[in-house]
Amino acid sequence: MSGKKQMAPREPMPKQKVKERIKNFNEVALGYTEEQARREAGRCIQCPKPLCVKGCPVDINIPEFIKLIVEGKYNEAARKIKEDDVLPCMTGRVCPQEDQCEAQCVLGLKGSPIAIGRLERFVADYEAENAEIEAPPVQAKKNKKVAVVGSGPAGLTVAADCARMGYDVKIFEALHKPGGVLVYGIPEFRLPKAIVGREVEALKKMGVELECNVIVGRTITIEQLFEEGFDAIFLGLGAGLPRFLGAEGENLLGIYSANEFLTRINLMKAYKFPEYDTPISIGKKVAVVGGGNVAMDSARSAVRLGAQEVHIIYRRSRQEMPARDEEIENAVEEGVILDLLVNPIEFTGDENGWVKKIKMIKMELGKEDDSGRRRPVPIPGSEFIYNADTVVIAIGQNANPILLDATPQIKKNKWGYIDAEARNGKTSMKGVFAGGDIVTGEATVIAAMGTGRNSARAIDEYLKSGKW
Amino acid sequence: MYKILKKEKIGPNLNKFVIEAPLVPKNYQPGQFVVIKVDEVGERIPITIAEADKDKGTITIFVQEVGKTTYKLGALKEGDAISDVVGPLGHPAKVDKVGTVVTIGGGVGSAIIYPETKAFKEAGNYVISIMGFRNKENVILEEEMRKHSDELYIMTDDGSYGKKGFTTDELQELENAGRKMDLVIAIGPAIMMKKVSEMTKQYNVKTIVSLNSTMMDATGMCGGCRVEVGGETKFACVDGPEFDGHKVNFDLLIKRLSTYEKQEKQALDSYKGCKLEE
Numbered sequence: 001m002s003g004k005k006q007m008a009p010r011e012p013m014p015k016q017k018v019k020e021r022i023k024n025f026n027e028v029a030l031g032y033t034e035e036q037a038r039r040e041a042g043r044c045i046q047c048p049k050p051l052c053v054k055g056c057p058v059d060i061n062i063p064e065f066i067k068l069i070v071e072g073k074y075n076e077a078a079r080k081i082k083e084d085d086v087l088p089c090m091t092g093r094v095c096p097q098e099d100q101c102e103a104q105c106v107l108g109l110k111g112s113p114i115a116i117g118r119l120e121r122f123v124a125d126y127e128a129e130n131a132e133i134e135a136p137p138v139q140a141k142k143n144k145k146v147a148v149v150g151s152g153p154a155g156l157t158v159a160a161d162c163a164r165m166g167y168d169v170k171i172f173e174a175l176h177k178p179g180g181v182l183v184y185g186i187p188e189f190r191l192p193k194a195i196v197g198r199e200v201e202a203l204k205k206m207g208v209e210l211e212c213n214v215i216v217g218r219t220i221t222i223e224q225l226f227e228e229g230f231d232a233i234f235l236g237l238g239a240g241l242p243r244f245l246g247a248e249g250e251n252l253l254g255i256y257s258a259n260e261f262l263t264r265i266n267l268m269k270a271y272k273f274p275e276y277d278t279p280i281s282i283g284k285k286v287a288v289v290g291g292g293n294v295a296m297d298s299a300r301s302a303v304r305l306g307a308q309e310v311h312i313i314y315r316r317s318r319q320e321m322p323a324r325d326e327e328i329e330n331a332v333e334e335g336v337i338l339d340l341l342v343n344p345i346e347f348t349g350d351e352n353g354w355v356k357k358i359k360m361i362k363m364e365l366g367k368e369d370d371s372g373r374r375r376p377v378p379i380p381g382s383e384f385i386y387n388a389d390t391v392v393i394a395i396g397q398n399a400n401p402i403l404l405d406a407t408p409q410i411k412k413n414k415w416g417y418i419d420a421e422a423r424n425g426k427t428s429m430k431g432v433f434a435g436g437d438i439v440t441g442e443a444t445v446i447a448a449m450g451t452g453r454n455s456a457r458a459i460d461e462y463l464k465s466g467k468w
Numbered sequence: 469m470y471k472i473l474k475k476e477k478i479g480p481n482l483n484k485f486v487i488e489a490p491l492v493p494k495n496y497q498p499g500q501f502v503v504i505k506v507d508e509v510g511e512r513i514p515i516t517i518a519e520a521d522k523d524k525g526t527i528t529i530f531v532q533e534v535g536k537t538t539y540k541l542g543a544l545k546e547g548d549a550i551s552d553v554v555g556p557l558g559h560p561a562k563v564d565k566v567g568t569v570v571t572i573g574g575g576v577g578s579a580i581i582y583p584e585t586k587a588f589k590e591a592g593n594y595v596i597s598i599m600g601f602r603n604k605e606n607v608i609l610e611e612e613m614r615k616h617s618d619e620l621y622i623m624t625d626d627g628s629y630g631k632k633g634f635t636t637d638e639l640q641e642l643e644n645a646g647r648k649m650d651l652v653i654a655i656g657p658a659i660m661m662k663k664v665s666e667m668t669k670q671y672n673v674k675t676i677v678s679l680n681s682t683m684m685d686a687t688g689m690c691g692g693c694r695v696e697v698g699g700e701t702k703f704a705c706v707d708g709p710e711f712d713g714h715k716v717n718f719d720l721l722i723k724r725l726s727t728y729e730k731q732e733k734q735a736l737d738s739y740k741g742c743k744l745e746e
Contacts, residue, residue, distance in 0.1 A: 214491060219554070253727050273731065
């Protein structure tokens with residue numbers, strides 16, 4: 001970059017003050033003001049060959065929406081994003097932009113990249129607050145029915161895309177509220193649940209039907225859905241089976257899977273007990289095992305529930321943590337302590353069965369493994385005892401067995417996930433597509449949306465041609 | 469919303485509900501359960517389905533008032549509705565012709581043992597049923613069970629009805645009398661299932677129990693219901709709820725069931741307090 005355009009610094013995100021936010025579940029990041037958004041958008045140099053778009057799993061026309069912000073056309077900017085991403089309020093908040101679009105931004109070479117995610121969030125929120133959210137135009141009815149199983153990011157994307165293409169769409173959700181991981185997993189302080197509700201309402205306006213409390217595979221089977229007249233089925237179930245360490249004493253009281261811990265808090269609102277009926281038990285010292293976003297969410301929730309000390313226990317170093325930097329920084333700001341290069345090997349409890357101590361072993365980093373990260377190796381003889389009275393295990397998910405056990409025609413891969421073609425989500429069962437975490441294993445919201453988008457296109461082709 | 473079509477008080481703190489839940493009966497089989505949530509702020513609790521009517525689209529459940537949720541449910545009337553019912557969940561009971569089957573129900577567990585008793589009888593087994601209750605007032609489903617059993621024994625803790633004693637006392641008598649038993653199914657409080665399993669293990673009689681661990685989603689997602697069976701961790705919701713009683717770690721189950729004792733008491737006390745003020 002030359003001459004007259006001096007690079008301005010990136011606009012910081014206004015946040016709730018640490019002292020206050022550790023006492024509430026309200027959103028931490030407050031969002032840009034109009035002035036901030038325009039200033040930040042003004043930094044974009046409008047590359048003729050924008051690399052940022054290549055970094056986006058759903059190819060959002062990023063320079064175009066940023067240009068619309070500069071022009072003050074915020075609603076138009078939001079609609080521009082929605083051509084490719086039906087949930088910008090959410091992806092603007094939870095996408096790992098630093099590894100995707102923003103990682104590609106040329107401004108990042110010499111300074112900091114454009115805050116694409118923050119701008120995305122700004123326009124999406126602006127539209128929601130200031131304009132009647134327009135249901136995108138829906139094509140002529142095709143008189144074919146699509147069933148979507150699961151209302152998480154993959155399912156919502158397929159539902160929106162198929163509805164736009166003129167299909168009759170019905171979503172089946174197992175829980176009592178729609179949104180999947182957006183509702184039970186990601187905490188209110190990162191993604192307010194009202195936003196999820198708003199997006200689901202927008203889908204309903206497009207004619208999408210939604211039925212909660214239906215577990216496909218038990219309440220109704222895939223075959224029965226076809227018998228009821230659905231022409232194609234998309235499976236976006238989520239991974240949905242928490243992984244445990246397999247360590248001795250892991251079933252002691254006070255040891256939660258992150259799924260249980262977060263679902264009690266987010267979906268069931270245990271942080272409002274006894275106003276809400278679902279309880280949660282939180283000790284003085286909480287240890288969260290794992291280094292991903294879910295671990296950070298759990299640790300930060302524990303802080304808000306009043307734990308005196310919250311620790312992250314991770315077997316590699318800070319550098320290998322899969323969580324977003326922003327989330328790790330937020331957690332540390334809120335007082336979460338990172339205990340790195342250690343791994344729990346045994347839990348012991350008191351006479352009533354409550355966890356009290358963890359036997360840990362120190363780790364060192366060896367050679368790189370399949371994930372490209374250095375493998376943690378236990379250091380012999382380095383065991384030590386660590387106190388904790390609440391433990392949250394946040395080390396990932398396996399594939400949920402309910403639907404797959406009930407539907408043996410759908411082939412699984414060697415990890416137990418659905419074996420679906422990457423480019424179109426086709427499974428081994430005719431008319432059945434799949435996407436999101438039940439295909440890829442645990443991934444991001446936007447990755448799930450990307451697979452949903454591909455499946456929606458493939459569903460359209462299949463229903464038009466009848467060819468499998 | 470799911471409407472309560474019928475409510476019948478059948479014992480102290482024990483109600484029978486017929487609830488409209490059109491999708492649940494379609495694939496229902498004995499041994500399965502539903503998760504219910506009474507209202508917007510409610511918790512999700514698992515309740516075994518006692519009967520399901522495909523034509524009417526209804527399920528029958530028996531609910532004992534023990535905590536805030538079940539008291540809230542008990543306070544509802546016919547025509548009221550609860551916010552959520554989802555199911556059927558869990559693996560169905562394995563019902564085969566094995567010879568002589570002893571079905572043992574303890575308290576409200578009798579509501580669960582009833583559809584299985586019926587299914588085992590229909591499968592051609594000789595069915596001996598033992599039902600245990602605290603006292604005469606708590607006896608439920610006697611007529612229904614009698615209809616589907618070749619022999620029926622009722623036990624009460626205080627002897628106010630049937631024989632005085634526990635279900636295991638009657639089981640011991642059957643054993644002492646040299647009666648043939650090919651399979652025992654025991655459903656009731658964890659302590660009863662434990663005692664039955666300990667006894668049948670000595671006599672080498674296969675025993676199936678239905679575990680009532682704490683559940684939330686009941687789809688395998690949370691792992692709150694985990695139990696140890698044969699030294700392995702299992703999820704009662706998706707791997708069960710029925711397991712080999714000889715392999716279950718009942719002491720762990722009983723401890724885990726006490727996880728929220730304090731909060732449950734707090735919730736119930738404040739709920740009852742509010743009710744008194746009304």
